Amino acid sequence: MSMSRSKRDRSxxxxxxxxxxxxxxxxxxxxxxxxAIWVPCLFLLALAMKFWMxxxxxxxxxxxxxxxxxxxxxxIIFASYNSLKGIEPAVSLLVVLISLKVLEAHTAxxxxxxxxxxxxxxxxxxxxxxxxxxALCLLSAFALLLVALIQFHRAASPGALWPPLRTACKxxxxxxxxxxxxxxxxxxxxxxxxxxxxxxxxAGTGFSDRLSPGxxxxxxxxxxxxxxxxxxxSNTRPIGPMYWRGAVMWHCDGMEWRVPYAPASISxxxxxxxxxxTIRQRITLAPHxxxxxxxxxxxxxxxxxxxxxxxxxxxxxQPIRKTRRYEVVSSPEVTxxxxxxxxxxxxxxxxxxxxxxxxxxAQSWVAQNSNSRAIINSALQFFRTQGxxxxxxxxxxxxxxxxxxxxxxxxxxxEHYAAxxxxxxxxxxxxxxxxxxYLGGEYNDLGDFFLVRQADTxxxxxxxxxxxxxTRVDPTNIVAPGRASLDLNSFLEGRxxxxxxxxxxxxxxxxxxxxxxxxxxxxxxxxxxxxxxTRLLGFDAxxxxxxxxxxxxxxxxxxxxxxxxxxxxxxxxVIYFGWMQLRTRSRVNPVxxxxxxxxxxxxCLGAQRHPWEGPSDFSMRAAQLLxxxxxxxxxxxxxxxxxxxxxxxxAIMLDTFAKEVxxxxx
Amino acid sequence: MKAKRLPLVYPTASFAGLLFVxxxxxxxxxxxxxPAVYLLLFALTAVFLVSIPHTLxxxxxxxxxxxxxxxxxxxQEVSLPVEISNSxxxxxxxxxxxxxxxxxxxxxxxxxxxxxxxxxTLRFPxxxxxxxxxxxLRLTSVYPLGFIRVSKKxxxxxxxxxxxxxxxxxxxxxxxxxxxxxxxxxxxxEGDDFAGVRAYVSGESQRxxxxxxxxxxxxxxxxxxxxxxxxxxHLDFSALRFANVEERLSQLALWVIEAERARRPYGLRxxxxxxxxxxxxxxxxxxxxxLSLFQVGTPGSA
Numbered sequence: 001m002s003m004s005r006s007k008r009d010r011s012x013x014x015x016x017x018x019x020x021x022x023x024x025x026x027x028x029x030x031x032x033x034x035x036a037i038w039v040p041c042l043f044l045l046a047l048a049m050k051f052w053m054x055x056x057x058x059x060x061x062x063x064x065x066x067x068x069x070x071x072x073x074x075x076i077i078f079a080s081y082n083s084l085k086g087i088e089p090a091v092s093l094l095v096v097l098i099s100l101k102v103l104e105a106h107t108a109x110x111x112x113x114x115x116x117x118x119x120x121x122x123x124x125x126x127x128x129x130x131x132x133x134x135a136l137c138l139l140s141a142f143a144l145l146l147v148a149l150i151q152f153h154r155a156a157s158p159g160a161l162w163p164p165l166r167t168a169c170k171x172x173x174x175x176x177x178x179x180x181x182x183x184x185x186x187x188x189x190x191x192x193x194x195x196x197x198x199x200x201x202x203a204g205t206g207f208s209d210r211l212s213p214g215x216x217x218x219x220x221x222x223x224x225x226x227x228x229x230x231x232x233x234s235n236t237r238p239i240g241p242m243y244w245r246g247a248v249m250w251h252c253d254g255m256e257w258r259v260p261y262a263p264a265s266i267s268x269x270x271x272x273x274x275x276x277x278t279i280r281q282r283i284t285l286a287p288h289x290x291x292x293x294x295x296x297x298x299x300x301x302x303x304x305x306x307x308x309x310x311x312x313x314x315x316x317x318q319p320i321r322k323t324r325r326y327e328v329v330s331s332p333e334v335t336x337x338x339x340x341x342x343x344x345x346x347x348x349x350x351x352x353x354x355x356x357x358x359x360x361x362a363q364s365w366v367a368q369n370s371n372s373r374a375i376i377n378s379a380l381q382f383f384r385t386q387g388x389x390x391x392x393x394x395x396x397x398x399x400x401x402x403x404x405x406x407x408x409x410x411x412x413x414x415e416h417y418a419a420x421x422x423x424x425x426x427x428x429x430x431x432x433x434x435x436x437x438y439l440g441g442e443y444n445d446l447g448d449f450f451l452v453r454q455a456d457t458x459x460x461x462x463x464x465x466x467x468x469x470x471t472r473v474d475p476t477n478i479v480a481p482g483r484a485s486l487d488l489n490s491f492l493e494g495r496x497x498x499x500x501x502x503x504x505x506x507x508x509x510x511x512x513x514x515x516x517x518x519x520x521x522x523x524x525x526x527x528x529x530x531x532x533x534t535r536l537l538g539f540d541a542x543x544x545x546x547x548x549x550x551x552x553x554x555x556x557x558x559x560x561x562x563x564x565x566x567x568x569x570x571x572x573x574v575i576y577f578g579w580m581q582l583r584t585r586s587r588v589n590p591v592x593x594x595x596x597x598x599x600x601x602x603x604c605l606g607a608q609r610h611p612w613e614g615p616s617d618f619s620m621r622a623a624q625l626l627x628x629x630x631x632x633x634x635x636x637x638x639x640x641x642x643x644x645x646x647x648x649x650x651a652i653m654l655d656t657f658a659k660e661v662x663x664x665x666x
Numbered sequence: 667m668k669a670k671r672l673p674l675v676y677p678t679a680s681f682a683g684l685l686f687v688x689x690x691x692x693x694x695x696x697x698x699x700x701p702a703v704y705l706l707l708f709a710l711t712a713v714f715l716v717s718i719p720h721t722l723x724x725x726x727x728x729x730x731x732x733x734x735x736x737x738x739x740x741x742q743e744v745s746l747p748v749e750i751s752n753s754x755x756x757x758x759x760x761x762x763x764x765x766x767x768x769x770x771x772x773x774x775x776x777x778x779x780x781x782x783x784x785x786x787t788l789r790f791p792x793x794x795x796x797x798x799x800x801x802x803l804r805l806t807s808v809y810p811l812g813f814i815r816v817s818k819k820x821x822x823x824x825x826x827x828x829x830x831x832x833x834x835x836x837x838x839x840x841x842x843x844x845x846x847x848x849x850x851x852x853x854x855x856e857g858d859d860f861a862g863v864r865a866y867v868s869g870e871s872q873r874x875x876x877x878x879x880x881x882x883x884x885x886x887x888x889x890x891x892x893x894x895x896x897x898x899x900h901l902d903f904s905a906l907r908f909a910n911v912e913e914r915l916s917q918l919a920l921w922v923i924e925a926e927r928a929r930r931p932y933g934l935r936x937x938x939x940x941x942x943x944x945x946x947x948x949x950x951x952x953x954x955x956x957l958s959l960f961q962v963g964t965p966g967s968a
Contacts, residue, residue, distance in 0.1 A: 112680040112812055116687050122706060123691055130702045142709060150810045153760050157777035167810055171720065175712035182708035189696060539701045569715055577719035586727050586753035586781075 012054060012111055015160045016152035020111075021047050023118055023144030030125040030134040031095065036080040039092045046099035053103070060104040069100055091124040111152050118145040130323075132532040143168060174576055178569055185548075185565050187558035188541040207292050209259040211249055211436055211459055213397035213405075217413035220392045220488060222454040226438055227285040227294055228530050230449045232327075238279055240332070241484035243297040243460065243472065244452060246437035248311025252426060254351045255419050256399035257434045263309040276333040284534050285324045291316040294437055294452075296330040297472065303328050310343075311433065312470075325538050339431065339464055347431030347464060354427065355403040362427035372465050375428050376473060379421060383478045386410065388417075390480035392492075414439075414483075417475040418459035431464035435472075440487035447527030455488045590654065591643045594661045598636055601665045605629070615641055629664075636660050673725060674817040675718065681813045684714065717811040724807045725818050727754030728761060728778070732800065735826035736868070737951065737958075738792040739919070744826055746790070746800065750775060751783035760809035765790055766802035766819060792828040795915065795958045800824045829954040834917030836906075838924050839899055863887040867926055867950060874927075888927070898931035898943040901953075903960075915957050922957070926950045936960055 024047060031040040053059060060066055073096040074084070081089045098117050105114055118141065125138040150171075151164040207226075208215065229244075249257035279296055293303075298312045303326035306314045314328065339347070365378040387410055394411040397404065405412060405420055412420075418434050425432035439458035441450035460474040477484050483491050493514065512518055539547075553561070599609050607622035619637030623630035639657045643650070688710060695703035733747040752758045757779050763786065764772040778784045788803075799822075806817040863876050866886035876887040901921050906914040918934070925932035926945060933943035934953045939960075941953055 113683060116680070116683045119687050119706075119710060120690065123687075123694060123703065126700065126702045126706060127694070130700070135702060138706070139709075142706065146713060146811075149812065153809045153812055155760065155774075155776040157757070157759055171713055171716050171810065175709065175716045178712035178715060179705070179708050182712060183701075183705060186708065188699065188704065536705065537701050540699050569712075573715060573719050576716065577722060580719060580723045581726060584723065584726065584754045584756035584780075587755060 011057070012105060012108055013152065013155065014054070016111060016148045017050070017054065019144060019148035019151050019164070020114060020118065021051070023141045023148055024121065026137045026141035026144060027118070027121045027125050029137045030129040031091075033134075034128040035088055035092050035095070036077075038076075038080070039095050043095050043099050046102050050102050059106045060100065066100060066104060070097060073097070073100075087127050091127060094124055095121065108152070112149070115145050115149045115152075118148075130537060132529040135532060143172060146171065178572060181565060181568060183539070184544070185561055187561045188544055189558055207246060207288065207290070207436070207454075207457065209247065211257040211415050211419060211434060212399060213255045213401070213416055213419070214394070214413075216415045216436075216457045216459060217392055217394060219454045219457050220413070220492075224454045225286050225529075226452045226454050226456065227283050228449050228451050228533070229284075229441065230282040232280055232282055238296060238332075242440055242450070243435075243458070243474075243484075244294045244438040244441075245297045245299065245313045245435060246292050246294050247315075247435070248309075248313055248462075249434040249436065250311070250346050250349075252349060252351055252419075252423055252434075254354070254400045254402045254423055255397055255405065255416065257419055257422065260310075263311070263315060265307040266310050276331060278329050278331045280327060280329050282325065282327050284530070284538070285320060285326070287321050287323055289319055289321060291319055293320070293324075293326070293328075295328040297332060297435075297437075299328050299330045301329040311435075313435075313437075323533055323537050325534060339469075344431055344464075347433055348426050348429065350426055351400070351423070353400060354423075355400075358402050358406060358424070359427055361406065362424050366428050372430050372463070375430060376425070376463060379424055379428070380473070380475060380478050383417065383421070383475055388412070388479050390476070390483075412479075414476040415459045417479060418461050421473065421475040422461045425461065425463050433462050433470075435460055435462055439484060440491075442487045442490065444523050444526055444530070446523050447530050449527075449530055451526055451530075453487070453489070591640065591657070594658055595640045595644070598640075598661045598664060601661075602626070602629075602633070605665065615644075632660070632664055636664060673722060674819070675722065676815055676817070678808055678813060678815050684710075684813050688714075714811065714813060718814055720810050721807060721814050721816045723756075724758055724760070724809045725805060725816055728752050728758055728805060728818075730763065730803055730805055730820045732803075732822055732824050734824070735800075737827040737829055737954070739829045739868075740792050740795050740831040742792050743789045744792045744828070746788040746826065747785060748773075748788055748803075749783050749785050750778060750805070752778040752780060755780050758807075758809075760807055762806045762808075763788060764804050764806065765800070766804045772806070795828050795830040795912075797825045797827050797959060800826060827955060827958050829958045830912065830915040830919040832916060832920035832923050834913070834920045836917055836921075838921050838928075838930075839901075839905075863889050865947075867923065867947070898933065899925060900933045900935055900943065901925070902935040903937060904935070911960075911962050915960060919954060919957050922950065922953045 024043070028040050028044065031043070060069075074093065077089050077092050077096065078084055081092070083089060084093070098121060101117065102114065105111070122138045122142050122145075125134060125141075128134070147164050147168040150167050151160065154164055157163070227244075247259050249259050251258040251260065278300075281296060283294065285293060293306050293314045293316050295314055299308065299314050300312075302308045302314050305318065306316050306326065309315050316324070361382070365375045365382075369375045369378060389411045390413070391411050392413065394413055394416060395409065397409075397412075397416065402420055402423060405416055422432045422434045436457070436459045438452045438456045439460075440456050441452040443450055458476070460472060460476065462470045462472055465471050474484060480491070482494070486494070548561075556564075595615070602622055603609070605626055607618075607625045609618045609622075613621070615637050619633050622633050626633065636657070639653065639660060643653055643657055688707065691703060691707040691710065694700070695707050729751050731749040731751065733749065735744050735746040738744045748763060750761060750763065757777055759777045760774065761778060761784075762772045762774045765788065773786050773788055775784045775786055801822065803820045803822060804817050805820060806815050808815050863879070864887065866875060866888045874889045876884075876889050879887050899921075901918050903914060903918060906917060908914050908917070922932065922934070926949075929945055931943040931945050932953070934941040934956060936956060939956055941949070941956060
């Protein structure tokens with residue numbers, strides 16, 4: 001039982017400092033992902049320095065020195081971001097200042113402040129990244145900071161590892177129902193003032209309004225998630241390949257296609273709703289900073305905040321900067337049966353320069369066939385028979401390299417086939433357009449959802465046939481049969497396994513990636529990610545409103561809810577207190593209880609025991625005061641002393657003692 | 667001792683910091699409508715709330731038992747030995763004890779295991795002579811998170827004695843009846859010749875402590891030197907001509923210490939009290955106690 005004076009406050013104790021360092025290490029991964037590299041490095045260095053300085057009593061001492069360091073930090077931050085506005089410079093500044101504070105802190109009292117700053121760093125981490133991996137790191141950091149604080153207050157109590165961890169776990173376990181309660185019910189009152197973050201990273205995703213050769217092939221190795229889709233309702237899963245429609249490109253430039261600059265919105269009349277099967281999808285779209293939204297081919301009901309655009313695809317009204325969840329209904333049978341003269345003109349527009357050989361090829365098909373379907377088949381036949389190859393690295397093409405592609409190199413990825421096919425169709429007088437979006441998706445049976453990655457980006461064609469309207473034709477399917485029913489990674493793995501392609505990774509890694517355990521772990525991890533994104537990140541103020549009205553307590557107003565939540569919290573705390581009181585309350589010692597009863601009895605006879613009097617002294621005094629009871633007093637006292645101070649009280653002796661005490665005084 | 671009333675719960679200084687952090691999180695969460703930040707905010711809030719019953723329970727079953735304080739001279743420190751016992755079935759952590767009313771001098775015990783007790787010494791300055799009540803003690807704890815302090819008050823009727831501060835410029839008087847100079851025993855006093863050691867008397871000069879013996883782990887001893895033996899002395903309050911009663915008492919206290927050190931029998935005469943000449947620890951403390959408890963306005967005082 002070590003004793004320490006509270007005045008002894010010259011250094012930060014080592015054990016809580018270790019826990020603090022462990023906690024702060026967990027806040028680093030989100031920083032490394034999005035801050036200038038030197039910021040987390042500096043933070044790490046400051047932590048390491050602290051452990052070197054603390055036992056030696058070194059610290060940052062002079063105020064002028066600290067101020068100078070802070071000023072230098074501000075300058076370097078300005079130099080690395082070219083600005084002090086925005087979330088990254090702000091977080092960097094905070095991290096640097098906290099690093100300085102870590103170097104400067106030297107009294108135990110400042111430890112509490114350091115832990116509070118750690119929690120602020122967790123908050124900053126959530127500004128940098130909110131995905132599941134980052135959240136896991138930051139919440140671990142949060143919990144470890146709790147352990148550090150508990151260890152600090154335990155001071156020299158035995159046990160530096162498990163006991164503080166156990167106390168922290170107990171606190172967290174008891175807090176868990178309260179966290180859920182607060183999260184679900186506590187009103188999310190807006191402050192009315194929003195600050196927008198300039199998001200530097202959102203522009204990095206691959207989807208763009210321009211389809212140029214190589215633009216999709218470059219995404220083939222990206223494992224970034226584009227979106228995840230669920231099919232609520234059991235029987236509505238699509239039967240055929242899943243073409244996720246993203247944008248329709250009308251403007252043709254040979255090998256390069258482009259979306260119109262201002263896509264016109266269209267409205268679908270209610271009577272145009274399809275008669276056949278409809279598929280409802282719930283899509284969780286990763287933020288990408290643009291307005292693309294995706295739905296199965298073809299959407300006919302638009303979600304809130306989105307519009308249906310000419311070309312039958314949906315587009316968000318606002319740029320998507322946060323994870324967005326929406327429901328959309330599609331039907332494979334939605335078609336427009338009319339093609340306005342303007343659209344026909346637009347869908348037949350050709351690039352300024354087309355090489356004669358290409359023009360000749362298209363003309364030859366027209367000469368051979370009379371109807372459009374036959375022309376299309378001739379074109380597909382051309383791709384099938386002329387030795388075209390499907391490759392992730394087809395080499396470089398420029399936008400007027402159509403001839404190169406069709407007659408010489410004949411190697412391409414989906415965008416090459418879609419673009420060239422579309423151009424050929426237009427040359428042959430068939431209205432055509434290129435659609436970009438995603439194809440396939442990996443089914444996760446743990447979470448019952450499809451995961452669509454950036455690698456699954458795809459481009460295909462649509463041609464206008466008078467009898468069936470806009471009809472999908474996917475030339476890639478001719479060159480790479482089977483791609484349409486799989487996601488790209490599974491398709492490539494299959495091809496590598498059958499020897500049609502050279503492996504992308506070392507054989508060992510490929511085997512590991514295909515192994516059942518690894519696949520299951522990956523699926524479980526993705527499910528967790530999905531649950532985090534949808535259940536937790538999806539539960540914002542609007543969803544909370546919907547939820548509250550669904551359980552019927554929305555119309556009570558926020559203050560009622562606050563009072564309600566606080567009342568439940570107080571009841572819970574009282575229950576915790578009562579429970580702990582019950583568990584730790586002092587054991588009743590039967591020997592002591594009996595002896596106290598004896599003392600009460602003998603006090604009635606006139607011998608009051610003084611608080612400081614030991615049992616043997618008291619028995620001697622009592623025996624003198626009550627001579628006729630002296631024998632029994634002595635007997636009881638002796639039994640008491642031997643019972644009380646025996647290592648293991650004897651049950652028979654205890655029984656005798658109980659009888660003696662109850663018989664006393666009668 | 668049992669606690670007087672229900673424990674008091676109040677925020678510590680670092681609670682302000684916590685409030686600031688929670689406010690920042692709340693602002694960030696609500697302005698961004700960010701569920702992840704809300705989660706962090708609610709986690710911290712909930713953990714803080716749950717820590718309150720933990721702090722409260724940390725003092726349950728913890729009792730304080732005071733032992734008697736050693737008398738101290740005014741201007742020195744009173745040491746009050748205290749036993750803190752934990753009768754609960756859980757280890758209690760970070761128990762702090764302070765005199766009620768003084769927040770600075772908090773003594774801390776890191777932990778007390780279940781059904782065990784710990785001893786500590788509460789130190790506080792002895793300001794004025796006389797008999798003082800200890801009053802109330804505050805047992806406090808901030809464990810586990812340090813944002814909330816729980817405080818239990820224990821009242822005590824126990825008293826401690828503060829002797830007058832020994833000071834003054836006058837020489838020990840040599841009045842009184844001389845003892846015939848026929849004694850063969852060694853005369854002990856402020857002489858030059860070393861004549862052995864005896865137990866250190868609290869309050870006397872540290873100049874003659876046998877530090878070498880202390881270094882060997884022996885108790886404090888005072889080296890004694892032989893000197894010419896004088897007769898016993900009457901230390902008389904009314905013989906002192908200072909106007910200030912406290913000055914007189916201080917002078918008397920100094921003389922008592924000097925006479926005791928010199929092993930010279932001394933008697934004390936206070937208005938209304940007379941202690942016959944003697945030497946020894948019991949006599950020494952009896953005299954100092956009389957000086958300590960002396961009330962102005964006792965008949966006969968100047």
